Amino acid sequence: MFSGLKIGRRAAWAVLFVAVVLTLFPFYWMVRTALTPAADLYRDATALWPQHPTLINFKRVLGLVDLEQVREAGGSGAEINFLRYTLNSIVYSGLIAIVQTFCCAMAGYAFARLRFPGRDLMFGVIIAALMVPPIFTLLPNFVLAKQLGLLNSLPGMVLPSLLMTPFAVFFLRQFFLSIPKEVEEAAVIEGVGPWQMFWRIVLPMSRGPLITIGLTTVVWSWKDYLWPLLVGKEESTRVLTVGLGVFLQQSPNTAPDWTGLMAGSVISIIPVLILLLFLGKRLVQSLNFSGSK
Amino acid sequence: MQVAGTRFGSGVKRRVGRVAEKGRARDDRRVGWLFLAPVILGFLVFYAYPTVRGVWYSLTDYSLLNDPSYVGADNYEHLIDDAQFWNALKVTGYYVVVNIASQTVLALGLATLMHRLTRSVVLRAGLLVPWLVPNVTVGLLWAWLLDPDLGFVNHLLGSAGLDTTLSFNSPAWAMPLVALVNSWAYTGYTSLLLYAGMLQIPEHLYESASIDGAGELRKFRSITLPLLRPILALVLVVSMIGSFQIFDTVAVVYGGKAPIPETRVIYYYIYQQAFTYFHMGYAAAVAMVLVVILGLLTALQMRMLRASRSDLG
Numbered sequence: 093m094f095s096g097l098k099i100g101r102r103a104a105w106a107v108l109f110v111a112v113v114l115t116l117f118p119f120y121w122m123v124r125t126a127l128t129p130a131a132d133l134y135r136d137a138t139a140l141w142p143q144h145p146t147l148i149n150f151k152r153v154l155g156l157v158d159l160e161q162v163r164e165a166g167g168s169g170a171e172i173n174f175l176r177y178t179l180n181s182i183v184y185s186g187l188i189a190i191v192q193t194f195c196c197a198m199a200g201y202a203f204a205r206l207r208f209p210g211r212d213l214m215f216g217v218i219i220a221a222l223m224v225p226p227i228f229t230l231l232p233n234f235v236l237a238k239q240l241g242l243l244n245s246l247p248g249m250v251l252p253s254l255l256m257t258p259f260a261v262f263f264l265r266q267f268f269l270s271i272p273k274e275v276e277e278a279a280v281i282e283g284v285g286p287w288q289m290f291w292r293i294v295l296p297m298s299r300g301p302l303i304t305i306g307l308t309t310v311v312w313s314w315k316d317y318l319w320p321l322l323v324g325k326e327e328s329t330r331v332l333t334v335g336l337g338v339f340l341q342q343s344p345n346t347a348p349d350w351t352g353l354m355a356g357s358v359i360s361i362i363p364v365l366i367l368l369l370f371l372g373k374r375l376v377q378s379l380n381f382s383g384s385k
Numbered sequence: 386m387q388v389a390g391t392r393f394g395s396g397v398k399r400r401v402g403r404v405a406e407k408g409r410a411r412d413d414r415r416v417g418w419l420f421l422a423p424v425i426l427g428f429l430v431f432y433a434y435p436t437v438r439g440v441w442y443s444l445t446d447y448s449l450l451n452d453p454s455y456v457g458a459d460n461y462e463h464l465i466d467d468a469q470f471w472n473a474l475k476v477t478g479y480y481v482v483v484n485i486a487s488q489t490v491l492a493l494g495l496a497t498l499m500h501r502l503t504r505s506v507v508l509r510a511g512l513l514v515p516w517l518v519p520n521v522t523v524g525l526l527w528a529w530l531l532d533p534d535l536g537f538v539n540h541l542l543g544s545a546g547l548d549t550t551l552s553f554n555s556p557a558w559a560m561p562l563v564a565l566v567n568s569w570a571y572t573g574y575t576s577l578l579l580y581a582g583m584l585q586i587p588e589h590l591y592e593s594a595s596i597d598g599a600g601e602l603r604k605f606r607s608i609t610l611p612l613l614r615p616i617l618a619l620v621l622v623v624s625m626i627g628s629f630q631i632f633d634t635v636a637v638v639y640g641g642k643a644p645i646p647e648t649r650v651i652y653y654y655i656y657q658q659a660f661t662y663f664h665m666g667y668a669a670a671v672a673m674v675l676v677v678i679l680g681l682l683t684a685l686q687m688r689m690l691r692a693s694r695s696d697l698g
Contacts, residue, residue, distance in 0.1 A: 100601065138537060
């Protein structure tokens with residue numbers, strides 16, 4: 093019986109191993125293609141390692157080589173500057189994550205802990221917005237951004253989700269509800285006002301959930317495509333996802349410029365990957381929190 | 386910020402102290418609304434107002450160039466005869482079902498294996514990587530892997546002696562491929578949510594089942610699955626609603642050209658109507674239909690969750 097158990101466990105480990113390989117191999121292939129000179133692409137389509145590894149694809153999508161060299165190396169010669177798009181992406185998702193987390197924490201705290209008439213009604217109204225699919229508000233928001241002259245500007249890009257999303261308000265309120273009331277009662281007796289209570293006592297206690305929602309917001313806004321595509325398509329405001337789409341369309345009709353595209357793709361995930369390396373444990377564990385709610 | 390905080394903090398402090406002494410509920414009227422101010426501003430301008438405007442647009446003829454003109458229910462009547470709209474609904478429904486089915490079954494299996502075998506954070510982080518990646522990148526990556534001439538997957542199929550070519554341009558394969566690609570991207574994430582749910586199942590249940598001689602399969606059927614039901618239901622419906630919103634992958638795998646009819650999902654159809662043909666009013670009407678569908682699904686979710694909570698007793 094025990095040996096049977098062992099075989100079962102080995103098979104189970106094997107399945108897990110296969111799952112991880114299937115999950116991660118496409119990324120390996122992405123990197124491998126990005127390191128292949130465009131001219132070699134047709135020669136060794138299945139070789140596990142490029143015959144003549146090169147960094148030219150990265151240099152070119154980052155705008156570090158001139159177009160002549162790119163054409164010589166077999167690229168499409170389209171002008172592309174992922175350095176710029178990366179910066180735009182970092183500003184876009186960083187700004188949204190920080191401001192939104194802070195504003196929603198304030199609101200979540202008020203909804204969970206402060207008492208005033210109209211509170212529960214307001215909360216109900218905000219939560220009802222969870223049911224409206226983003227595309228429904230996206231159409232009028234686009235018209236609004238256009239009428240306000242905010243197309244292709246940073247405010248136009250970040251404003252709709254800068255101050256709040258119903259989910260973040262809901263998530264943080266749930267957490268604040270779970271803080272023991274005694275902590276605050278003691279502080280009230282000491283004469284601490286609501287703002288100091290929030291800023292000095294509640295926020296420091298809530299580092300975990302704040303990081304969780306902040307990280308989740310970074311990842312989601314990093315992945316945003318449709319809204320930045322509509323309001324930030326120009327070079328100056330283009331984020332990585334939009335840049336990749338534009339780059340793909342600039343490829344000549346014969347065949348997409350795969351080596352360049354894969355180099356751009358690698359760049360589009362490096363920053364979030366770094367985030368995972370430093371906050372991986374936190375992020376992975378945070379799923380326990382959101383999963384149980 | 387802190388200066389302002391202390392300033393209005395001290396006034397309220399005295400009042401709070403007095404009220405607390407009387408043993409009555411505090412009244413944080415002024416502070417409460419101040420705390421809410423940014424969120425309410427964001428909500429009114431970018432959620433509430435656009436929602437009202439969206440409903441209004443759906444009753445107008447609006448090309449983005451001229452002012453909207455009221456046409457009553459015309460857009461909705463047009464919907465009924467619009468074969469492309471029905472096709473988009475059908476295609477989206479197919480995608481949601483295939484994607485959710487494959488993703489949930491795989492994620493449930495993965496989560497169970499992790500739960501019974503290992504607590505490894507590295508393993509979990511590895512499975513989470515595709516979730517971190519923009520859908521645009523996912524779409525590009527798989528468009529490359531599934532390239533008919535040079536794609537790695539098709540090369541593998543070729544060397545295995547199969548003459549099938551998997552491609553997003555093949556009507557038969559396009560939608561199953563889109564669904565599988567998105568399952569690839571989200572199965573790890575879903576499995577971690579389910580795994581988190583499994584961690585809440587008391588370990589002693591498994592121990593006593595072992596003593597009674599129950600095998601792993603039996604434990605899964607009699608302990609894991611029933612106790613996981615509330616979270617499974619939540620994850621299922623949330624990812625179902627998320628699946629209705631598929632857009633990025635489809636928009637990218639065709640290299641910026643419009644997708645073939647087999648993959649023209651509802652989000653893409655709305656996008657096309659609004660920003661390619663400038664039928665903003667009509668696009669708003671289609672989006673309204675999506676609102677109704679998602680509303681019904683949310684109602685379903687509420688019912689499922691309530692039913693399963695009583696299961697737990």
